[in-house]
Amino acid sequence: MKFSYITAAAIIAGVKASPHPALEQQQLLSVPSQSAPSAPSYSQTSLDDIIRDSPLLSLHRDLVKIESISGNEHDVGNFVAQYLEARDFTVVKQEVPQVKGKEATKPRYNIYATPTSSTEPPSILLTSHIDTVPPFIPYSVHEAEPSTTTERENIILSGRGSVDAKGSVAAQIFATLETLAKNPNANLGLLFVVGEEIGGDGMKVFSDSPLNPKSSLKTVIFGEPTEAALVAGHKGMLGFKVLAHGTAAHSGYPWLGKSAVSAILPALSRVDVLGNTPVEKGGLPASPKYGPTTLNIGVIRAGVATNVVPKEAWADVAVRLAAGTPAEAREIIQRAVDSAVEGQEAKVVLDFTSHNESYPPQDLDVDVDGFEVTTVNYGTDVPNLDVRAGVKRYLYGPGSIFVAHGDHEALNVREIEDAVVGYKRLIEAALEREEKGEVGV
Numbered sequence: 191m192k193f194s195y196i197t198a199a200a201i202i203a204g205v206k207a208s209p210h211p212a213l214e215q216q217q218l219l220s221v222p223s224q225s226a227p228s229a230p231s232y233s234q235t236s237l238d239d240i241i242r243d244s245p246l247l248s249l250h251r252d253l254v255k256i257e258s259i260s261g262n263e264h265d266v267g268n269f270v271a272q273y274l275e276a277r278d279f280t281v282v283k284q285e286v287p288q289v290k291g292k293e294a295t296k297p298r299y300n301i302y303a304t305p306t307s308s309t310e311p312p313s314i315l316l317t318s319h320i321d322t323v324p325p326f327i328p329y330s331v332h333e334a335e336p337s338t339t340t341e342r343e344n345i346i347l348s349g350r351g352s353v354d355a356k357g358s359v360a361a362q363i364f365a366t367l368e369t370l371a372k373n374p375n376a377n378l379g380l381l382f383v384v385g386e387e388i389g390g391d392g393m394k395v396f397s398d399s400p401l402n403p404k405s406s407l408k409t410v411i412f413g414e415p416t417e418a419a420l421v422a423g424h425k426g427m428l429g430f431k432v433l434a435h436g437t438a439a440h441s442g443y444p445w446l447g448k449s450a451v452s453a454i455l456p457a458l459s460r461v462d463v464l465g466n467t468p469v470e471k472g473g474l475p476a477s478p479k480y481g482p483t484t485l486n487i488g489v490i491r492a493g494v495a496t497n498v499v500p501k502e503a504w505a506d507v508a509v510r511l512a513a514g515t516p517a518e519a520r521e522i523i524q525r526a527v528d529s530a531v532e533g534q535e536a537k538v539v540l541d542f543t544s545h546n547e548s549y550p551p552q553d554l555d556v557d558v559d560g561f562e563v564t565t566v567n568y569g570t571d572v573p574n575l576d577v578r579a580g581v582k583r584y585l586y587g588p589g590s591i592f593v594a595h596g597d598h599e600a601l602n603v604r605e606i607e608d609a610v611v612g613y614k615r616l617i618e619a620a621l622e623r624e625e626k627g628e629v630g631v
């Protein structure tokens with residue numbers, strides 16, 4: 191669906207069909223043309239003025255300008271806290287332990303905010319993250335090539351976090367402010383967490399703390415780049431290591447040692463195809479909703495020199511689960527590796543404990559009219575927030591995941607403005623459900 195939309199955009203833009211449509215067209219979406227600009231309709235000053243004159247776009251600019259690579263969220267957290275305090279929110283700064291190796295860095299906080307006027311804990315929570323991936327890319331605003339259709343679409347806001355997820359943060363704050371201006375009794379809460387990009391330590395700390403409004407929550411709206419579609423769910427996650435232990439020897443006399451590399455290769459060859467192997471033949475399950483389970487052997491390390499029989503070898507693997515539970519997947523992987531290495535001299539073991547993140551596929555709600563519906567292949571903080579059964583969970587936000595962690599992270603003004611409307615519609619639907627008593631929890 192995504193590709194056909196992009197193809198249509200390419201045709202409208204007069205781009206010739208390419209033999210590798212996916213490659214070229216992803217660039218079309220993600221990178222405003224780097225080629226010589228034709229006569230710009232805005233000067234840089236007038237672009238800056240457009241941002242300055244919009245409280246929403248100014249907030250987004252100020253957020254992106256603050257470097258907040260995971261572990262370094264101190265300043266952006268303080269900024270968000272002050273911003274919300276100045277707008278009649280009661281703000282709790284919840285300290286999250288510093289990440290390993292960054293102990294000397296300033297403390298980092300989840301920011302949890304509720305309207306000062308509210309007397310009860312929130313029933314509707316909007317949440318996103320304030321950390322970003324590295325490296326920092328400064329904020330800039332510029333004009334797109336004149337192929338898009340409206341003025342707001344032509345203004346491109348770029349920089350690290352502009353999409354993932356400071357676009358969502360800014361739009362959620364404005365959707366909340368605008369809803370409260372109309373309906374001061376709406377029982378809303380805002381939560382902006384640290385560490386989403388490194389396994390979700392911020393959300394886990396919040397979830398396990400007394401701040402989690404678990405008993406009052408009826409709706410949670412997660413903000414991540416979804417191109418303004420409602421996400422019906424995302425795959426689960428499981429990480430593990432494969433370790434082989436052998437005996438070192440001179441490579442001229444390999445029979446005197448046990449090669450850890452020779453031992454790990456059959457195990458990895460088997461692991462590598464588990465996503466394409468039918469379940470009845472010992473593979474990992476697929477699902478109609480998410481497609482196949484996929485595995486990525488992302489890291490392999492082994493040996494010390496070409497003339498030494500390697501004593502140690504290990505590989506790091508990430509699994510994106512399309513069906514079943516992590517426990518079931520562990521069993522399947524263990525069985526597959528056991529049979530692949532049967533009879534070998536060197537030992538091969540699996541370590542499922544070195545990755546603390548594992549969760550089954552996450553099904554989300556899409557029952558609000560007026561949105562496109564999609565599924566995504568990336569992980570989020572959704573599984574890290576413990577909610578009661580029956581709580582509605584939505585995943586929605588401005589910008590495209592295709593540019594989110596790249597060198598050209600950017601979105602246009604129209605996208606972020608539309609996201610405020612989208613979030614308001616999700617809040618509105620949640621309020622209506624509460625009014626009608628239609629909430630299943």
Ligand SMILES: [Zn+2]
Nearest residue numbers: 354355386414
């Ligand atoms: Zn994100």
